[in-house]
Amino acid sequence: MENSKVIDAKTLFTVDQEQEWIDLAKEGDQQAFHHLYDSYHRKIYALCWRMLADKEVAEDVCQEVFVQLWQKINNFRGESKFNTWLHSVATNTVLGHLRKNKNWLQRVFSIENQTIEDISVELTDHSGLNELDKQITKLPERARMVFVLFAVEGYRHEEIAKMMNIAVGSSKAQYHRAKGLLKEWVTYE
Amino acid sequence: MNSKEDEKLNNEKLSEQAVKTYLKDLPSEITPERDLWKGIEHAIGHKAQSTPDNRFGGRVTTFTGLSWAASVIVAVLVTWLTLEPAQVKSEINLVSSMQQSFEKQKESLLVSFGTEVDRVLPKEMLEQLRELSSARETINKALTEDPNNSDLINLLHWTQQQELDLIEQLYQPTWQSI
Numbered sequence: 365m366e367n368s369k370v371i372d373a374k375t376l377f378t379v380d381q382e383q384e385w386i387d388l389a390k391e392g393d394q395q396a397f398h399h400l401y402d403s404y405h406r407k408i409y410a411l412c413w414r415m416l417a418d419k420e421v422a423e424d425v426c427q428e429v430f431v432q433l434w435q436k437i438n439n440f441r442g443e444s445k446f447n448t449w450l451h452s453v454a455t456n457t458v459l460g461h462l463r464k465n466k467n468w469l470q471r472v473f474s475i476e477n478q479t480i481e482d483i484s485v486e487l488t489d490h491s492g493l494n495e496l497d498k499q500i501t502k503l504p505e506r507a508r509m510v511f512v513l514f515a516v517e518g519y520r521h522e523e524i525a526k527m528m529n530i531a532v533g534s535s536k537a538q539y540h541r542a543k544g545l546l547k548e549w550v551t552y553e
Numbered sequence: 554m555n556s557k558e559d560e561k562l563n564n565e566k567l568s569e570q571a572v573k574t575y576l577k578d579l580p581s582e583i584t585p586e587r588d589l590w591k592g593i594e595h596a597i598g599h600k601a602q603s604t605p606d607n608r609f610g611g612r613v614t615t616f617t618g619l620s621w622a623a624s625v626i627v628a629v630l631v632t633w634l635t636l637e638p639a640q641v642k643s644e645i646n647l648v649s650s651m652q653q654s655f656e657k658q659k660e661s662l663l664v665s666f667g668t669e670v671d672r673v674l675p676k677e678m679l680e681q682l683r684e685l686s687s688a689r690e691t692i693n694k695a696l697t698e699d700p701n702n703s704d705l706i707n708l709l710h711w712t713q714q715q716e717l718d719l720i721e722q723l724y725q726p727t728w729q730s731i
Contacts, residue, residue, distance in 0.1 A: 390602070392602060394594065394597065394598075397597070398594075401590060405585070405589060405590075406583060406584050407582050409583055409584070409585045410582055410583040419585075422585075423586075423587060426585060427589050427592045427596070430589070430593045430597075431593060431596045431597060431600060434596075434597040434602060435600055435601075435602055435603050437602065438602055438603060439603070460721065463658065463721075493583075494575065494578060494579055494580060495575055496575035496576060496579055497579065497580075497583075515576055516576070526661075527661075529660065543572065546572050547565075547568035547569060547571070547572055548568070550568060550571045550572055550575060
């Protein structure tokens, strides 16, 4: 009982402190923004890394997310949790990055730009990563995105379909494709 | 036969369980190898924050060039269409695929604005969007008359790209200074 009181107080303090940083960052306080970066950049980097499957690109996009956050923070009105709002900013930034970096033929014909074999060749230094993380990076791009958004980030297929501009059925199919491949890989590798 | 099926089922269950367990243990955080803050600090030092009522305030100037581009396209097309005779009418899958893909991308970008788009965008930007959109329509019309014209196809692609880039800039500033 005592313990739960301590946790509540701590949580309350964190929420209050975070709100203060958000308010200060909205006024242009870079130090307060740095506190927000410190609290969230590892989570956002994990999201970028899993969705992009490339360390350097993920680092660049993670930076882009925080620059976007700085510019858009005044649009955060507290209607959802800051963490949830930030994750949606990050997801949109990653998807925007992928859109920008596809050539026009890939855009026109929706060609997946990487095959499983292509991605496997890119894998170099993933030591120290969770086993599933290692396997996620091997998934084909669209299957990987859907898997990360659904299974890791907790979005619904309807939301994923809207974000990725695909049919709800395609989102479900890509998820099952990803899960099937992962099941195969974690069993036999 | 039965034992083989049982084994397959067992393996299926094991791998399903393994994925679930790994998923449960997936860390919510990964630490990047390099210090990302330096680049961010540098970038935000040069970028103004938007306010809810003035989300696009700093970006108006970047559209002047696009406005010119849209006007040039319209001018080129008017000249072109008066000189070029109508030719063979045939369906071109490439053009319709390009158009479909473009509409999808445009729709997905505009989802971010919801129904607010006309209200939140400054007049100049709306005007430029309309000009590009009208140029694209004209090119499409020209392509129905002359479907095999590769210059027109290239022009259509370029115009679509300009329109997408313009929309994208409205809510996603370019990443240049890091």
